Amino acid sequence: MLAFAKGHGTLNDFVCFSDPDGRLELTDEQLRFLCDRRAGIGGDGTLRAVRAAHVPGYQQHGDLWFMDYRNADASIAEMCGNGLRVFLAYLLDQGLIDARPIDIVTRAGVLHGEFLPDGRIRVTMGVPTIAAEHVPVTAGGREFSAAVVDVGNPHAAVVLAPGELAGIDLEREPGYPSDTYPNRANVEFIEFVGPQHVRMRVWERGVGETFSCGTGTVAAAVAAAASVGERTGTWRVDPPGGTLQVDLTPEQAYLTGPAVIVAHGKVAV
Numbered sequence: 001m002l003a004f005a006k007g008h009g010t011l012n013d014f015v016c017f018s019d020p021d022g023r024l025e026l027t028d029e030q031l032r033f034l035c036d037r038r039a040g041i042g043g044d045g046t047l048r049a050v051r052a053a054h055v056p057g058y059q060q061h062g063d064l065w066f067m068d069y070r071n072a073d074a075s076i077a078e079m080c081g082n083g084l085r086v087f088l089a090y091l092l093d094q095g096l097i098d099a100r101p102i103d104i105v106t107r108a109g110v111l112h113g114e115f116l117p118d119g120r121i122r123v124t125m126g127v128p129t130i131a132a133e134h135v136p137v138t139a140g141g142r143e144f145s146a147a148v149v150d151v152g153n154p155h156a157a158v159v160l161a162p163g164e165l166a167g168i169d170l171e172r173e174p175g176y177p178s179d180t181y182p183n184r185a186n187v188e189f190i191e192f193v194g195p196q197h198v199r200m201r202v203w204e205r206g207v208g209e210t211f212s213c214g215t216g217t218v219a220a221a222v223a224a225a226a227s228v229g230e231r232t233g234t235w236r237v238d239p240p241g242g243t244l245q246v247d248l249t250p251e252q253a254y255l256t257g258p259a260v261i262v263a264h265g266k267v268a269v
């Protein structure tokens with residue numbers, strides 16, 4: 001039996017489990033089962049907590065925890081922003097860390113987390129970059145122009161005119177150029193609510209439309225900022241599952257928001 005916890009950050013939900021010594025060898029089928037909302041536990045992805053010393057290629061980080069994130073379809077992603085906050089909440093819940101600031105190893109590098117006095121968790125998100133500003137994206141038979149944003153993982157971020165967001169068809173995966181996104185992409189649709197305040201919807205690579213995506217909110221803030229000639233500032237981003245704060249500085253992006261562990265259990269895998 002596998003001991004797990006279920007958690008979410010703005011309704012982006014994850015099945016979490018620990019494997020400090022890297023002994024578990026779950027197959028893709030078992031990971032998909034854990035994320036299956038009918039046959040399994042249910043989640044947008046899985047978070048395995050393993051010491052970096054036991055992860056090939058990351059041994060140099062020794063005793064730090066490595067966040068082994070997998071999408072619901074078991075595909076590997078470089079980073080997961082909501083997942084990183086939930087990962088910290090899970091490690092704390094399990095008594096594997098205390099509430100002091102901590103470094104976590106991810107496939108996108110070593111990132112830093114802090115538990116804030118107001119209950120939110122703030123994580124560093126590296127330095128997001130825009131590689132191109134006008135790449136075609138299609139959804140529901142319409143064509144849009146997207147910014148190509150790298151937040152460790154690949155994003156196509158479309159800034160819409162106000163009032164357009166609700167009508168975007170995300171029944172199916174949006175189209176995007178495969179030469180720009182050889183490893184596929186997460187796609188955000190964004191509209192302004194006010195100055196430095198946007199709402200968004202997201203199609204997540206390896207999952208589908210989700211209630212939230214942390215890296216996606218950072219991509220949304222970066223693209224929205226660029227659309228009004230800005231590169232820094234504190235942005236409020238509202239995905240359908242809640243509200244996140246994105247701070248853009250020249251040295252680093254920060255993602256701040258809630259993360260909760262809602263259940264514990266054991267599951268036969």
Ligand SMILES: N[C@@H](CCC[C@H](N)C(=O)O)C(=O)O
Pocket residue numbers: 012044071076077078079080081082083153154186204205206207212213214215216
């Ligand atoms: N939900 C995540 C992003 C997870 C990875 C993404 N689906 C990908 O494949 O890149 C987040 O909160 O950032």
